[in-house]
Amino acid sequence: MTVPLILVVLIAVMYSCGIFLLLERSLTRVLLGFLLLGNATNILLLMAGGPSGRAPVTDGKNFSTEGMNDPLPQALILTAIVITFGISAFLLAMIYRSWRLARADEIQDDTDDVLLAESAASEAELDVEFGEAAGDDDTEFGDEAEDAVEGAPDIDDDGTPAQRARNARKKETGAR
Incomplete structure (x- = not known):
C-alpha cells in the first residue's frame, strides 16, 4: 500500500498548527x-485503513478477506469524531461562560498559583543554599515512611526532612 505524500504533508501541517494553537492563551484558539x-x-486513521474503494465487510456470500479493508480504523474514526465533538462542546461552553463573565476569552494567571510557584521556588533556593538535597534521608525509605502509621514515634528524634529544613532556616535567620 502506498500512501499519498500530500496526505502525509497535510497531516503534519494540521498537527503542527493544532499544537501551536493549543499553546495559545485564547480559548477560541485552543478550540x-x-x-x-x-x-x-481522523485522516491518519483513514490512511491506516487501507486503499480507498474497498468494502470494509463482506457481502455474506464470499467470506474471503481478499479485497477488504480493515474495519477497525473506520470504527476508531467514528469514536474519534464523537470524542472530538464532546470536547468541542465542552470548550464552547467554557468559551461562552468566560465571555459572559469577563468579556474576554484570554486565560489569566491565577494569583494563588503564581504565589505558590514563587514560594516553592524560594524554598528550593533555600535548600540549595543550605546544601540540602531532595534525597537526603536517613534510610532508603526516608523519614516520611514513619508517617504512614498514625501516631508512630520518630525513631531518630530529628523530625522529617521538611522539619529539619525549617529548623535550620530558623537557626540561620535567628543567628543573624
Missing part, C-alpha cells in the same frame, strides 16, 4: 487547535 488535531487524527 481551533483541538479541532485541527482531531481532524488530523
Whole structure:
C-alpha cells in the first residue's frame, strides 16, 4: 500500500498548527487547535485503513478477506469524531461562560498559583543554599515512611526532612 505524500504533508501541517494553537492563551484558539488535531487524527486513521474503494465487510456470500479493508480504523474514526465533538462542546461552553463573565476569552494567571510557584521556588533556593538535597534521608525509605502509621514515634528524634529544613532556616535567620 502506498500512501499519498500530500496526505502525509497535510497531516503534519494540521498537527503542527493544532499544537501551536493549543499553546495559545485564547480559548477560541485552543478550540481551533483541538479541532485541527482531531481532524488530523481522523485522516491518519483513514490512511491506516487501507486503499480507498474497498468494502470494509463482506457481502455474506464470499467470506474471503481478499479485497477488504480493515474495519477497525473506520470504527476508531467514528469514536474519534464523537470524542472530538464532546470536547468541542465542552470548550464552547467554557468559551461562552468566560465571555459572559469577563468579556474576554484570554486565560489569566491565577494569583494563588503564581504565589505558590514563587514560594516553592524560594524554598528550593533555600535548600540549595543550605546544601540540602531532595534525597537526603536517613534510610532508603526516608523519614516520611514513619508517617504512614498514625501516631508512630520518630525513631531518630530529628523530625522529617521538611522539619529539619525549617529548623535550620530558623537557626540561620535567628543567628543573624
